[in-house]
Amino acid sequence: EEFVHAGSDVVLAFTYYGHREKLKVIGREPEVKELNLKALKLAKEVAVKTGTLMAGNICNTTVFQKGNDTAIEAARAMFKEQIEWAVESGADYIVAETFSDYAEAELALQCIKLHGNGLPAVVSFIAHGTDTTADGLTFPEACKRLEEAGADVVGLNCGRGPKTMMPLINEIRKVCKGPICMLPVPYRTTPDQPTMQSLMDPETGTELNEREREREREREKVSQTQPSTKFTMTGIPCDLQYLPNTLTTLVKKYPVYERLKLKVRLTASLNLTELALLLANCIGQLNIH
Structure with missing residues (x-):
């Protein structure tokens, strides 16, 4: 609903990567129908309440291989x-997004x-680092073919920021007759670093994406050597294994998030400084000592 308040005319159901292959990775494939229907129901309820449209969502499957009949x-x-x-x-239309291969996008259509x-x-x-699928x-050719095959709207999403996506959109506009969609990421990408994944740290000269991969590797090492402490906050399982002992004890002792109805998820990637400040603020409001 907050997206509508921010100006969106469409409520997109949160079913991106909600397909069987991705849910299988996390051991939740048996829930695929239940999770999809819940996401669609939530989106429809907001759309009806706010007088907006509701869109269903499908995306790249990660299993598609051109020429492989099984895939x-x-x-x-x-x-x-x-x-x-x-x-x-009750979707009003279907969004099929984030395809690298024309053949998979055509299959989705x-x-x-x-x-x-x-x-x-x-x-x-x-659009990744190159200007081709x-x-x-x-x-432009891929979008033109999709439009000719019956797509009502074609275009680009994700990967690139406005500065490096717009030139491609201009070329797509020249060959397509119908509406064009453009959904860039909020990053200052450049011709030398055209995608968010290729952005470099101006201080170290290393890829920002590589830094995140390194952090993920470190988190995996920690998770293999330390037991994970779990608790439930507003019904969401949360992982506290990366928090300092003092913060872990504090969160477990005082369910401040539950009492303040704050929708916060504690994960391995959470900034601990921000968490500490937020906890301090919550405790101050509740007069907990």
Whole structure:
């Protein structure tokens, strides 16, 4: 609902990477239908309440391989069920996004046309470091083909910031007749560093993405050597294994987030300084000593 208050005309269901393959990675594939329907229900409720549109969402499957019939059928099945759930939940249109391969985007569009009960299709690519899809088409050509195949809106999303996405959008505009979508990431990307993943730290000269990968490796090492302390905050399982003992004790002793109804998730990537300040502020408001 906050997105609508911020100006959005559409409530997009949070089903991106909610397909079987990604849920399988975290051991939750059996819940795929339940989680999708819940996300769609929440989005529809907000759309009805605020008088906005609700969009279903499908995306790259991570299993698609051009020329591999088994992989193609697996992707097709995932698209089909998510589209059908979106239709069942009253979606106004379907967003298919973040495709690197033209062939997978085309398959997603075919599935929307076949199983989407006539709903409009918005299909967009992600532009990585090159100006072509993974299977060798320029983005203007790829978008033109999708439009000719029946997509109602085509364009780009994710990966690039406005400065490096806009030139591609201008070229897409020249060859496509219908509406164009553009959803850049909020990063100051440049021609030398065109994507958020390629941005360099101006002080160290290293890739920011590499720094995050290094932090993730360190977190994995810690998780393998230290037991994880779990607690539930507003119904959300939270992991405290990376917090200092004093903060862990404090959070467990005083459920300040629950009492203040703050929607905060404590994760391994949380900035501990920010957490400490937030806890101090909460405790101050509750007069806890």
